[in-house]
Each structure stands twice: as structure tokens, then as C-alpha cells.
Amino acid sequence: MGLHQDSTSNSGLHLILGLALSTSTQEDNHHTNTLRPTPTKSHSSFTEPEPSLTLGLSGESYRQQQVVKVPKNTGQNNKVSSSEDPLDFSTQTSPHSAVSSFSSGRVKRERDEDAEATELERVSSRNSDEEEDGTTARKKLRLTKEQSALLEESFKQHSTLNPKQKQALAKQLNLRARQVEVWFQNRRARTKLKQTEVDCEFLKKCCETLTDENRRLQKELQELRALKLSQPLYMPMPAATLTMCPSCERLGGGVNGAVSPKNPFSIAPKPHFYNPFANPSAAC
DNA sequence: CGATTGGAGCCAGTTACCTCA
């Protein structure tokens, strides 16, 4: 499982932010599980400034409505190897009955096969009497606090799981491997979404900063032009104080770039601001 | 040795259910 998801993002957004924010990523250890770096898909770096995702742990309101209406599942039982389990929550208790069939089978295969296993896997539920109409309406499992906590804990260690880890985790949680897999997929998606929001905020700030800077430079340019018109045509300047922009060939700042009241032609030093879009003439 | 095929895993997007204000 888990492989190409090294998730070093290929997106420009993350590229930029990766440099600018130098966010630490916990991604690095994913490769310890499975590892297949993919050049193609761009995944976010799963940086988790602080995964504030609640994952449904909304207090005690969680009914133990473990309706495990199993989605199409094969029912093929796979042996569970807990030897590699990254976490030892052997005392984990779950409202689920142990009927789950830890199917580790391929998802798509699970979808195709299925059906008959559904009834077998339906575990206790307060809703067990609500859906006897034979419809295939899926019921939604709400993970218990313990289950969510363990999944979160596991996710912190590895954002992806290899088959053994998945099986072991599923066994501990009394869930099906498919459920664990889905949870991790959704969790990764939420993490990425959150990171994207953070990135978006950062870019907004960058934009604002650049806008301000641009405004300031425009104003300064106007002042310089006005000054130029009001001055004699030729005004000798100390050569050392002038520089020429190689790109637009305009006069630039002085030696140290400092703005001096004595030297109206000097340009303020460039702000110490990383501008990913900068080009040689950007400051001109 | 290269092409084909099928399994496995992941992701983005979506759907459906549940909870809560």
C-alpha cells in the first residue's frame, strides 16, 4: 500500500511554499513503509502544522451506532499479522462485534464482489431494524473515540500503511482493513485540504505585501520623476552612488542603497522579502 | 527484451449519512 504517495508536492503552490515556509514534513518517514515515489501525482506534503481535524470526536455525542453495513466486501478473510503493528493497543475495546471480516482484498474487487457478505457483516446496530427493506442504502459508521484516537496516533507515525500494518490496525480496532484504508485516505485528503488553506493564506499575505511594495515603488518613482523635472537638466552625481539596472537600464540606488535626504535619486533598499516571482527587473 | 495484462494502492471528486445549531 502506500506508495507513490511520498507526497512531496509537485504543485507550484507547494513548491513555493515549501521554500518560503520551510515547513517540516512528517512525510519523510512514509517511505519507510512502502515506497514508491511517484513523479506524477502531486500530493501535498502533508505538513501538519497542527492537524486540527477532529475526525468526528465531537464529545460524547458519539452514539455507539456502529452500523457496519459493510460496503461491498469480499468477506475473504486474511490472516492478520500484528507483528509489525506500529502501535500496541491490545487493550483496545470496541463496540463492534468481532464479526468483521477483515477483508484486505482489493478495493475494487471488494466493490464488485460483495453483496452477500453484507448481511453477514452487519454488526450490531441500533439501526439494524431500520433497513430490512433490502435496499443497499449504506449506513454510516461512526468511529468511537478510541478508534479515532488510535487511528490518529497511527497516522502521526505513518500517513500511509502497508498491508500488514493495515491489517494489524484493523484487527486492533475491530474494523475491516478496508475501513482503515478509507480512513487513511480521507485523513490524508483532509490534511492536504488544510495545508492548502494554509498555503492559500500565505499566498494572500504575499500578494498583499507585494502590492504594498509595488505601490510604494510607484509612488517613489513618481516623486523621482517630479524631482527630475524640477531640477536642472544636468546635475552631476557622484558616480559611485549610481548603479544601473542591467535589465531596464534605469538608474538604481546608491552604493549601499540607502535612501538619503541628500540624495533624492537613491532608491530604498530592497526589502528582505522573498519574492518567488521576482525577476531582474522586478524592482524597477 | 519489450509489450501486455492484471493486481494493488493512491488520489480527487462525489455521495450519503449523521449530528447539531
Added chain:
DNA sequence: TGTGAGGTAACTGGCTCCAAT
């Protein structure tokens, strides 16, 4: 009590990678 919004489990389709043929 009804309802809309938000959260999230689960599904779908598509993609890549890899091993077997």
C-alpha cells in the same frame, strides 16, 4: 419539530507502478 450546514465514512473512476506472462 423541521431544516440547512458541516463533518466524515464510503464509493467511484482514473492513474501509476509492478510483477507475471
